[in-house]
Amino acid sequence: MQPALLNRLHQDHGRLARILEALESKAAQARSGVRGATLDTLATLVDYIAEYPDAVHHPLEDRVFAELLRKELTDQERRLVADNAGQHEQLTAATRRLVAAIESLLARSDDAGAALQADVDRYVEIQRQHMRHEEELVFPLALARFSDADWDRLAQDDAEAHDPLFDQRLSRFESLYEYAVTDTEAARHRERY
Numbered sequence: 001m002q003p004a005l006l007n008r009l010h011q012d013h014g015r016l017a018r019i020l021e022a023l024e025s026k027a028a029q030a031r032s033g034v035r036g037a038t039l040d041t042l043a044t045l046v047d048y049i050a051e052y053p054d055a056v057h058h059p060l061e062d063r064v065f066a067e068l069l070r071k072e073l074t075d076q077e078r079r080l081v082a083d084n085a086g087q088h089e090q091l092t093a094a095t096r097r098l099v100a101a102i103e104s105l106l107a108r109s110d111d112a113g114a115a116l117q118a119d120v121d122r123y124v125e126i127q128r129q130h131m132r133h134e135e136e137l138v139f140p141l142a143l144a145r146f147s148d149a150d151w152d153r154l155a156q157d158d159a160e161a162h163d164p165l166f167d168q169r170l171s172r173f174e175s176l177y178e179y180a181v182t183d184t185e186a187a188r189h190r191e192r193y
Helices: 004-031 037-051 053-069 075-107 113-145 148-157 171-182
Strands: none
Touching (some): 004 037, 004 113, 004 148, 037 053, 053 113, 053 148
């Protein structure tokens, strides 16, 4: 049986994959000239990423990675974990750049949808690549090196963390929840970061 914390991290990745699908869909609509609510939804999707994956999920993974770096690892394994932890800062910076691109598009009257689509495509690819890296390389390493006590100690750090979209369903994310769940339900079956 997998540790509950690792299940939570897997679940977060699955949820983020659904958000990335929605982000791609809305960016494609913006590229084809649909504005207004589409841009608002894009902004809300990115706000969610900044609020939960960037601010809660990645710091939790960073604690897992820090604990993993205290274990006996090969030089290659150590680099793998350190590189992955370093990517979290890059992802947070990429989220900020995407927020700025969306805000810029909201403020302009010209059609910059194609540029936004390219920004979203790059952003989604680095997010997916990062999650694949964790799922295929880092998480299995943690599973092999951690004791039950290690997982339990790390899980205590996560006790207060709640996903504002999928767990708490905060009102400002309510319409996003419906969109992300219903419009991407079919995508969930092909979801592989």
